[in-house]
Amino acid sequence: MDVPQYIEANRERFFADLKEWLAIPSISGDPAHHGDVRRSAEWFAAHLRDIGFPTVEVWETAGLPAVFAEWPAADPAAPSVVVYGHHDVQPVEPLGEWETDPFTPLEKGDRLIGRGTSDDKGQVFFHTLGVQANMAASGAPAPPVTVKLLVEGEEESGSLHFPELLRTHRDRLACDAIVISDTSMWSEDVPSMCTGMRGLTEAEVSLYGPESDLHSGSFGGAVPNPLHAMAALLAALHDADGRVTLPGFYDDVLPLTGEERELFARLPFDEAEWLRTAGGSRAPYGEKGFTTLERVWARPTAEINGMWGGHTGPGGKTIVPREAHAKISFRLVAGQDPAKVQESFRTWVQRNTPPGIRADIVTGGAVRACFSPIGSASVQAAKRAMEKAFGQEVLFTREGGSGPEADLADILEAPLVFVGLGLDSDRIHAPNEKAEMPLLLKGAEAAAYLWDEFATALRTA
Amino acid sequence: MDVPQYIEANRERFFADLKEWLAIPSISGDPAHHGDVRRSAEWFAAHLRDIGFPTVEVWETAGLPAVFAEWPAADPAAPSVVVYGHHDVQPVEPLGEWETDPFTPLEKGDRLIGRGTSDDKGQVFFHTLGVQANMAASGAPAPPVTVKLLVEGEEESGSLHFPELLRTHRDRLACDAIVISDTSMWSEDVPSMCTGMRGLTEAEVSLYGPESDLHSGSFGGAVPNPLHAMAALLAALHDADGRVTLPGFYDDVLPLTGEERELFARLPFDEAEWLRTAGGSRAPYGEKGFTTLERVWARPTAEINGMWGGHTGPGGKTIVPREAHAKISFRLVAGQDPAKVQESFRTWVQRNTPPGIRADIVTGGAVRACFSPIGSASVQAAKRAMEKAFGQEVLFTREGGSGPEADLADILEAPLVFVGLGLDSDRIHAPNEKAEMPLLLKGAEAAAYLWDEFATALRTA
Numbered sequence: 070m071d072v073p074q075y076i077e078a079n080r081e082r083f084f085a086d087l088k089e090w091l092a093i094p095s096i097s098g099d100p101a102h103h104g105d106v107r108r109s110a111e112w113f114a115a116h117l118r119d120i121g122f123p124t125v126e127v128w129e130t131a132g133l134p135a136v137f138a139e140w141p142a143a144d145p146a147a148p149s150v151v152v153y154g155h156h157d158v159q160p161v162e163p164l165g166e167w168e169t170d171p172f173t174p175l176e177k178g179d180r181l182i183g184r185g186t187s188d189d190k191g192q193v194f195f196h197t198l199g200v201q202a203n204m205a206a207s208g209a210p211a212p213p214v215t216v217k218l219l220v221e222g223e224e225e226s227g228s229l230h231f232p233e234l235l236r237t238h239r240d241r242l243a244c245d246a247i248v249i250s251d252t253s254m255w256s257e258d259v260p261s262m263c264t265g266m267r268g269l270t271e272a273e274v275s276l277y278g279p280e281s282d283l284h285s286g287s288f289g290g291a292v293p294n295p296l297h298a299m300a301a302l303l304a305a306l307h308d309a310d311g312r313v314t315l316p317g318f319y320d321d322v323l324p325l326t327g328e329e330r331e332l333f334a335r336l337p338f339d340e341a342e343w344l345r346t347a348g349g350s351r352a353p354y355g356e357k358g359f360t361t362l363e364r365v366w367a368r369p370t371a372e373i374n375g376m377w378g379g380h381t382g383p384g385g386k387t388i389v390p391r392e393a394h395a396k397i398s399f400r401l402v403a404g405q406d407p408a409k410v411q412e413s414f415r416t417w418v419q420r421n422t423p424p425g426i427r428a429d430i431v432t433g434g435a436v437r438a439c440f441s442p443i444g445s446a447s448v449q450a451a452k453r454a455m456e457k458a459f460g461q462e463v464l465f466t467r468e469g470g471s472g473p474e475a476d477l478a479d480i481l482e483a484p485l486v487f488v489g490l491g492l493d494s495d496r497i498h499a500p501n502e503k504a505e506m507p508l509l510l511k512g513a514e515a516a517a518y519l520w521d522e523f524a525t526a527l528r529t530a
Numbered sequence: 531m532d533v534p535q536y537i538e539a540n541r542e543r544f545f546a547d548l549k550e551w552l553a554i555p556s557i558s559g560d561p562a563h564h565g566d567v568r569r570s571a572e573w574f575a576a577h578l579r580d581i582g583f584p585t586v587e588v589w590e591t592a593g594l595p596a597v598f599a600e601w602p603a604a605d606p607a608a609p610s611v612v613v614y615g616h617h618d619v620q621p622v623e624p625l626g627e628w629e630t631d632p633f634t635p636l637e638k639g640d641r642l643i644g645r646g647t648s649d650d651k652g653q654v655f656f657h658t659l660g661v662q663a664n665m666a667a668s669g670a671p672a673p674p675v676t677v678k679l680l681v682e683g684e685e686e687s688g689s690l691h692f693p694e695l696l697r698t699h700r701d702r703l704a705c706d707a708i709v710i711s712d713t714s715m716w717s718e719d720v721p722s723m724c725t726g727m728r729g730l731t732e733a734e735v736s737l738y739g740p741e742s743d744l745h746s747g748s749f750g751g752a753v754p755n756p757l758h759a760m761a762a763l764l765a766a767l768h769d770a771d772g773r774v775t776l777p778g779f780y781d782d783v784l785p786l787t788g789e790e791r792e793l794f795a796r797l798p799f800d801e802a803e804w805l806r807t808a809g810g811s812r813a814p815y816g817e818k819g820f821t822t823l824e825r826v827w828a829r830p831t832a833e834i835n836g837m838w839g840g841h842t843g844p845g846g847k848t849i850v851p852r853e854a855h856a857k858i859s860f861r862l863v864a865g866q867d868p869a870k871v872q873e874s875f876r877t878w879v880q881r882n883t884p885p886g887i888r889a890d891i892v893t894g895g896a897v898r899a900c901f902s903p904i905g906s907a908s909v910q911a912a913k914r915a916m917e918k919a920f921g922q923e924v925l926f927t928r929e930g931g932s933g934p935e936a937d938l939a940d941i942l943e944a945p946l947v948f949v950g951l952g953l954d955s956d957r958i959h960a961p962n963e964k965a966e967m968p969l970l971l972k973g974a975e976a977a978a979y980l981w982d983e984f985a986t987a988l989r990t991a
Contacts, residue, residue: 267747271846279809286728286931288808289861290831291822293815296856297768297834304765307758347749348740348852352886354754361752370751373758374849375840380857385732385895387859387931388835391809395757396841398848400750425813434846470747470848 072517075205076198076510083513084181084506086116087194088174090156091183097133097157097226106222109156110134113193113220120197122218128238130230133157133222137238140200141215148245148527149215150520153477154193155224155251158185159498166500179506186504188497192250192489193220195509199516206517213524217242221473224251228473235480244483245527246447248519249474250512252489255336255466257505260459262451263487264329265366265467266474268401268438270410271374274302274418275394275429282379282388289389293425296378299393302421306371306397310357313371313399315413323404325367329443332465333362346493366467370400400469403440411435437475441485450526451486454518458511488515533978536666537659537971544974545642545967547577548655551617552635552644558594558618558687567683570617571595574654574681581658583679589699591691594618594683598699601661603676609706609988610676611981614938615654616685616712619646620959627961640967647965649958653711653950654681656970660977667978674985678705682934685712689934696941705944706988707908709980710935711973713950716797716927718966721920723912724948725790726828726928727935729862729899731871732835735763735879736855736890743840743849750850754886757839760854763882767832767858771818774832774860776874784865786828790904793926794823807954827928831861861930864901872896898936902946911987912947915979919972949976 070078095109096102110127117125117138124139136156142148161171161184169175174183185191196218203212219242221231235242255261278295279288308314325333340361344350355364364370374397379390399410411432422428441448443465455463478485490512496502531539556570557563571588578586578599585600597617603609622632622645630636635644646652657679664673680703682692696703716722739756740749769775786794801822805811816825825831835858840851860871872893883889902909904926916924939946951973957963 269747269848271848279811281809283809283811284931285831285833285835285859286730286861286929288811288826289833289859289930290829291814291816291825292805292808292811293813294833296837297764300761300764300767300834300837303758303761306761344753347753348742348744350740350744350749350753350886351888352754353752354884354886355752364752365749368751370746372746372750372755372848372850373761373840374746374847374851375842376757376761376854377838377842379834379836381836381838381855385857385859386835387730387732387833389833390835393837394842396846398746398750398846400747423815425811425815427812468747469750470745 070205072202072206072514075202076513079198079201080510083198087191090116090190090194091174091185092172094172095157095222096160097223098160103133106133106157110136110222113156117197117218120201128234130223130234132230135219135221135234138218139215140212142213143209143211147214148523149217149243150246150248150523151217151219151242151244151481152196152248152250153219155189155221156193157222157225158190159188159225163500168501180503181506182501182503184502186502187491187495188502189224189251191504191509192491192512195512196250196516198513200520202513202517203520212520214520214527216520217244224473231473232476232480235476239480242481244481246523247477247481247483247485249485249487250489251472252468252487253491253493253495254489255464257492257508259337259464260455260461261464261466262448262455263468263489264443264448264465265403265440266438266471267469268405268407268471268475269398269434269436270401270407270432271396271398271434272411272414272430272432273394273396275392276422277392277427278425279389279391282391285387285389292389293423294389295393295426296390298423298426299376299378299395302418303373303376303395305421311355313369315410315417317413318369318410321404321406322369322402323440325363329465330363333360336362336464336466338362365469367402369402369405372398372400374398402438405438407435407437436471437479439471439474439478439485441487445484446526447484447486447523450522451488451519454522455488455515457518458515488519531666533663533667533975536663537974540659540662541971544659548652549635551577551651551655552646553633555633556618556683557621558684559621564594567594567618571597571683574617578658578679581662589695591684591695593691596680596682596695599679601673601677603674604670604672608675609984610678610704611707611709611984612678612680612703612705612942613657613709613711614680615650616682617651617654618683618686619651620649620686624961629962641964642967643962643964645963647963648952648956649963650685650712652965652970653952653973656973657711657977659974661981663974663978664981673981675981675988677981678703685933692934693937693941696937700941703942705942707984708938708942708944708946710946710948711950712933713929713948714952714954714956715950716925718953718969720798720925721916721922722925722927723909723916724929724950725904725909725926726864726901727899727932728930729866729868729932729936730859730895730897731862731868731893732857732859732895733872733875733891733893734855734857736853737883738853738888739886740850740852743852746848746850753850754884755850756854756887757851759884759887760837760839760856763879764834764856766882772816774830776871776878778874779830779871782865782867783830783863784901786824790926791824793904794821797823797925797927799823826930828863830863830866833859833861835859863899866899868896868898897932898940900932900935900939900946902948906945907987908945908947908984911983912949912980915983916949916976918979919976949980
């Protein structure tokens with residue numbers, strides 16, 4: 070029995086089991102559902118035991134529990150792979166917009182509608198079928214690599230306790246690669262793999278002038294205005310080419326390779342449609358010399374997230390305000406060190422604060438970018454597995470934002486490989502979240518091939 | 531009996547009467563005191579009748595009443611002068627900080643402490659003694675010019691109905707000059723006259739980008755950010771020399787004359803002390819090539835009064851915000867047309883709004899600057915009167931802000947002359963407002979001389 074045959078033979082059981090799991094409303098953001106998150110972890114642990122995982126544990130955190138399961142390869146020299154996903158889900162409001170109860174999954178044609186179908190229970194679950202299919206096809210009692218599932222329960226609430234969990238269990242999670250199944254493909258017709266996510270660091274700047282708001286008639290034009298200073302400061306953060314002006318900001322940026330740019334360019338990108346999804350933005354804007362996809366995926370940014378000061382209520386108030394504030398965040402790419410960017414920003418703000426104004430800078434948040442070179446052994450192995458499942462070329466994407474993935478790479482010190490088969494049209498975080506059932510089965514198939522590919526590629530790497 | 535003798539002989543009666551008027555809590559900003567504002571108008575009208583004004587009327591408005599009184603010159607060809615002041619006062623909170631009940635005036639050495647002593651009942655009242663002293667000294671039954679008092683009741687509430695009042699009674703207020711007694715001198719030792727007040731116009735700018743806040747990971751760096759656009763726009767409103775960059779902004783500005791600059795420079799100005807009064811501002815700032823006094827008195831400005839957009843609450847929120855807002859006001863000087871500045875600003879904002887951002891501009895408020903050239907007949911006449919009263923040279927100042935004075939000049943089409951004897955240390959609008967009693971008597975003396983000076987100067991002018 071080959072992989073596709075095993076999957077076809079077990080599809081009904083697969084979806085029946087998945088629906089049982091989906092029926093547990095494991096909303097980590099709602100304390101009223103924390104018992105359900107625990108129930109979800111226990112249900113999944115029980116299921117993993119049922120299908121034969123030799124080791125299955127519910128791992129406690131200071132918050133909500135994760136599930137860990139390990140199926141060791143027969144060969145002790147075989148590579149180890151961690152598979153990351155999460156079993157908690159987003160809230161479901163507004164309930165009135167759902168076609169079905171969000172926790173009573175509904176099949177509609179090829180679609181499975183329900184909270185968690187795509188993000189992320191459906192994607193985690195295809196790995197259970199994948200590992201079974203791999204062994205059914207090989208006839209062996211174990212996969213060719215040691216498979217370690219790590220399925221957390223707080224991803225939708227910011228993964229607050231996840232780094233601590235990783236550090237606590239660092240030895241048991243030792244691995245040669247980390248497979249992330251919580252991302253999307255370009256489209257149903259264009260299978261793709263993510264190869265990077267931007268990192269993030271944040272800062273808040275406060276500029277102080279006079280001790281109190283001043284009458285702009287008596288003082289205006291003769292003392293520094295903190296709002297002027299803030300406008301000048303933040304305007305100077307970019308040059309006319311849309312580049313960030315912080316000294317050294319681009320020094321450590323790993324440049325896009327010609328191959329990546331060429332592969333990105335082959336994605337069927339419709340800029341007008343993209344602008345519509347960008348809140349109806351009227352025009353693209355960004356760093357000169359890069360396409361829109363390159364800008365959001367592979368170039369660092371400085372973004373003003375908020376700015377305020379002086380009189381912001383109705384009517385006029387003719388003052389020189391005492392202070393001005395702004396929140397700024399930087400999206401970072403491979404090579405950049407968040408701490409270095411913070412330090413550079415602090416220095417730059419102090420140097421660019423005019424006489425008579427005092428600046429306070431508070432920095433926070435430091436998420437490194439994650440990045441897996443296209444040419445790496447693990448990415449190429451996963452690409453072969455995906456191409457075998459889809460029967461067509463697999464392209465590459467990146468993502469502009471970041472979740473807990475950077476912590477995985479940093480703490481476990483292993484390369485990330487993104488095998489995510491969601492779609493941007495899956496309405497994750499929104500009413501009527503769905504997964505395409507054929508894609509979940511393709512995921513199982515790719516996962517089945519992946520362990521064979523990894524067994525060869527990571528051993529020889 | 532000469533003017534000083536008359537004033538000396540009548541000082542006790544003068545202060546006793548003034549205290550009666552000060553005891554009426556005519557707070558126009560507090561509806562609970564609107565009856566008191568009316569009572570104040572009626573008390574003052576009765577007093578003017580008592581001292582012999584042939585015509586005294588309480589003029590109603592859609593708000594609170596003003597008092598009008600006229601003492602015609604014997605010669606029908608004599609000039610007419612309007613004297614402007616106000617009989618309403620500021621609120622008195624915080625009451626606990628007063629040395630006396632604000633409406634039970636307290637004499638303490640040379641000081642008279644109480645709400646309205648300086649702003650503005652005390653200054654209005656010295657004109658009653660002044661006109662009596664003038665006639666006592668001349669022995670004539672009428673002043674040498676037609677004196678028209680116009681004392682409004684809503685100045686501390688924005689003079690909302692004052693322009694309408696002026697237009698209604700325009701013919702009866704016809705005059706050759708308008709004396710304003712509601713300003714301050716440089717100091718007790720440095721008598722001075724104000725010769726101008728800056729005008730004002732205001733605008734609110736809103737910049738719109740995407741229809742909703744966007745995730746800065748998914749979209750940041752590839753769509754325009756309205757807060758960036760606002761920072762760039764407002765930073766560009768001034769050049770490196772602190773000059774406003776609106777095209778044509780300075781075209782109509784009446785330049786300071788060499789004489790004015792020289793006279794301003796003779797004022798004993800202590801910049802460190804001024805910075806302390808400017809809310810402890812740490813450094814002066816402003817248009818290159820001008821002193822601090824020139825900047826606040828005689829140069830136009832653009833000031834950001836408020837700015838806001840995006841996430842302004844605690845913590846971070848990594849968004850590209852949908853919109854940004856700012857409130858801007860322009861202080862204007864002699865020669866500038868508020869409507870022209872508004873129009874220039876609208877055009878400039880639209881031209882400097884980047885692609886993909888939509889700008890909305892709402893302009894409002896249009897107060898022309900007032901200005902009386904030092905060399906004009908009315909200013910020189912008033913200067914002679916002041917110098918005779920003080921026995922020393924009188925210097926010139928301006929004020930950075932504006933009240934209803936521009937409306938007086940515009941609607942009555944007559945030059946303004948500022949004969950104000952307040953001090954910056956009078957704590958107007960604050961607890962323990964006071965007037966220096968010797969200065970109120972000097973005001974009466976200057977007012978007495980003023981009518982003789984005007985009789986000559988304005989007739990020959």
